[in-house]
Amino acid sequence: MTDLERRLSRLTPGGARPPVLPTADVSYALHHTPVGTLLLASAGGRVVASSFGDEETMTNRLAQAISPRVLRQPGALDDVRRQLDEYLTGQRKTFELSVDLVLATPFQRLVLNDLPDHTSYGRTTTYGQVAGEIDRPKAARAVGTALGANPLCIVIPCHRVIGASGALTGYAGGLDAKRFLLNLESKS
């Protein structure tokens, strides 16, 4: 590259701002909580993600499943963030949110859809019991896998499902997060 070409490549000054864009088909926010950073997303007024997954992976999943017009627009998630914060400080026991399990498979939807009815605040259930509730009594392991893929962590309370032995077994946000949530519910 000649000196003139180098000068051309530095022709304009910086200082511009990122663009301002309309409300996206999928809006998301990264929300920092005591149990870790959650990626929250909504589409068409419904919550589609509350996930411990990383930003790149989750936004790509949302782009493929819903629309590629995915933007970081925290304002669209204000109500979700407020309700989560209230829950995480013991001031809320249920969520008043419309959800859409668009990121879940049909079997995951079967497991997750009615989970709030199969569990209650402050009480745990087991993978086997959930399997029984959905008339798949032998599918405890598959239920565990479906719960592990819950795209709406905390909002759909998969943390309330534990092993038959009482062991916490696993959680997308890590066992410390699961323990925190169960302790929170047992105290409140």
Add this chain to the structure above:
Amino acid sequence: MVSEKVKLPPFQALVDDHWRDVARLARALAGPVDGDDVAQRAWEKAFAAYPNLTSARNLRSWLLTITTRCATDLHRARKPQTPLDDAPPIAVDGPDAADWPDPDLWQAVKDLPERQRVAVTLKYVGDLDHHGVAAALDTTPAASRRLVSDALATLRTKLGVNHD
């Protein structure tokens, strides 16, 4: 809403990766004040068109092409009777050239014929290859080479620099 064949990345990734490049190119094409408006318009157009894209390749080049067309639209809107090839040097408003990092060069680029100015800006500010420049200008890579070569020759003469 999503094409079965094209896996487009989330639009936020395009914004994060390329907004600075779009802003720099828009300013270089339309000047310090109109440049920011051109960049904003380019992003709005890209956002509207994005779900219908048939390829996820060369998204940066696609964005810079939209930016170029927005700058050209603005220029034509201000001089509606003038064909692009014969357009006089762009009349940029806003701060004096002395406010820019290389005011002599900025003035010399502004004074280039329109297509040479756009081509040389896409090549060096936009860092596009001649295929990308050609796509943005609806021409061939060979024509892009000529435009850039002619622009460099004019700039060297005007600025009194050697072909080093």
